[in-house]
Amino acid sequence: MYQPSDQVLKKYADVLVKYAANNGKGVQPGETVCLQVNESAKPLLKYLLLAVIEAGGLPFIDYNPEGVYKTLFDHGTEEQYTYVPKNMTLGKVSDMNHLIYIRSEADKHEYDEVDSAKLIADQRSYKFYYDAWQEKERQGKFSWCLALFGTESMAQEANMSLEEYRQEIIKACFLDMDDPVAKWKEVEEEISDIKNKLNELPIESVHIVGEDADLTVKIGTNRKWLSGGGHNIPSFEIFISPDRRWTEGWIRFSEPLYQYGSIIKGIELHFKNGIISQATAKENEKALLDMIAAENANKVWEFSLTDRRMSRITKFMSDTLFDENVWWPCGNTHIAIGFAYKESYKWDVSSLSAEDWGNLGFNESAVHSDIVSTTNRTVTATLADGTEKVIYKDGEFVI
Numbered sequence: 001m002y003q004p005s006d007q008v009l010k011k012y013a014d015v016l017v018k019y020a021a022n023n024g025k026g027v028q029p030g031e032t033v034c035l036q037v038n039e040s041a042k043p044l045l046k047y048l049l050l051a052v053i054e055a056g057g058l059p060f061i062d063y064n065p066e067g068v069y070k071t072l073f074d075h076g077t078e079e080q081y082t083y084v085p086k087n088m089t090l091g092k093v094s095d096m097n098h099l100i101y102i103r104s105e106a107d108k109h110e111y112d113e114v115d116s117a118k119l120i121a122d123q124r125s126y127k128f129y130y131d132a133w134q135e136k137e138r139q140g141k142f143s144w145c146l147a148l149f150g151t152e153s154m155a156q157e158a159n160m161s162l163e164e165y166r167q168e169i170i171k172a173c174f175l176d177m178d179d180p181v182a183k184w185k186e187v188e189e190e191i192s193d194i195k196n197k198l199n200e201l202p203i204e205s206v207h208i209v210g211e212d213a214d215l216t217v218k219i220g221t222n223r224k225w226l227s228g229g230g231h232n233i234p235s236f237e238i239f240i241s242p243d244r245r246w247t248e249g250w251i252r253f254s255e256p257l258y259q260y261g262s263i264i265k266g267i268e269l270h271f272k273n274g275i276i277s278q279a280t281a282k283e284n285e286k287a288l289l290d291m292i293a294a295e296n297a298n299k300v301w302e303f304s305l306t307d308r309r310m311s312r313i314t315k316f317m318s319d320t321l322f323d324e325n326v327w328w329p330c331g332n333t334h335i336a337i338g339f340a341y342k343e344s345y346k347w348d349v350s351s352l353s354a355e356d357w358g359n360l361g362f363n364e365s366a367v368h369s370d371i372v373s374t375t376n377r378t379v380t381a382t383l384a385d386g387t388e389k390v391i392y393k394d395g396e397f398v399i
Contacts, residue, residue: 331395
């Protein structure tokens with residue numbers, strides 16, 4: 001079985017701990033770091049631990065065995081499979097300054113036979129946890145980072161050998177370079193330059209047009225464009241959380257969505273007055289409809305563009321983290337439905353109430369689903385004075 005070298009694993013851990021954590025500034029001495037790692041990503045764990053030690057951080061490990069949790073869905077009641085120990089979970093939030101979560105799956109199809117409604121209910125039960133760490137993040141006291149460790153099952157799902165799959169991760173994360181941390185800082189500067197230009201434009205709405213899309217998304221009051229900034233490795237996208245109330249039109253997605261134990265293909269969404277009025281899929285439509293039926297999951301919370309000149313991801317990886325950042329001749333466009341990033345608000349986010357966020361059109365939900373297309377789209381911005389400006393065409397930003 002192909003395994004990345006110790007050097008590569010050490011570089012990966014250094015990128016996550018010494019760059020990505022702390023919003024691109026790296027772990028600082030005395031800061032606590034939760035390393036959340038599944039059993040199948042164990043080879044990376046000791047290098048993450050070493051990187052935290054070298055950075056002077058205080059590590060603790062959340063290690064998750066695989067192949068057992070499905071028992072709850074197979075044999076438990078709803079009360080049992082949605083139970084989360086609240087005090088212990090909130091204590092974890094209180095104790096950690098940074099969370100580094102390594103996503104891996106020993107069996108990509110482990111939850112195929114589980115009703116998607118159960119999986120959505122399980123996710124919904126953790127909403128208080130996400131709310132707590134998002135509030136701590138808004139106070140500037142917490143950061144998170146998500147990364148991928150490939151497995152045989154994940155590689156098979158993407159029609160690759162394990163070596164090919166892991167090499168794609170190595171290439172995408174610049175781990176084949178002498179100093180990937182320095183490279184990530186360089187890339188973030190390039191992305192920030194485009195992001196800053198977007199934020200200088202008084203954009204009222206964007207119109208996405210292509211053979212498979214005619215969608216208008218209103219941006220909303222005092223919004224700002226965001227980029228990964230260390231949250232996801234890799235991340236090349238530039239995105240914004242728009243006003244949930246004003247999306248109109250339709251959009252079709254070329255890439256499948258892996259969600260709630262299902263692969264959903266051929267997704268098409270129609271919007272009216274900000275609400276999904278029609279949703280269809282060519283495969284596993286029930287999972288799509290179950291997802292949209294969750295509270296406030298029938299609204300847009302993110303609009304995102306990736307410039308094809310940035311990304312080194314050249315293959316479909318069967319994982320949203322990579323697939324929403326994929327290089328393609330036409331770049332990629334994606335929207336997400338569910339909860340909004342409140343960091344997309346220009347001013348101080350710590351003083352606003354839930355009512356304030358609602359009045360600003362920020363969506364609130366337990367669901368988070370990014371749906372991607374790599375077909376050619378032209379994105380035209382309508383500015384505050386009524387003029388129009390093309391900001392994205394043929395897979396590249398043109399500002």
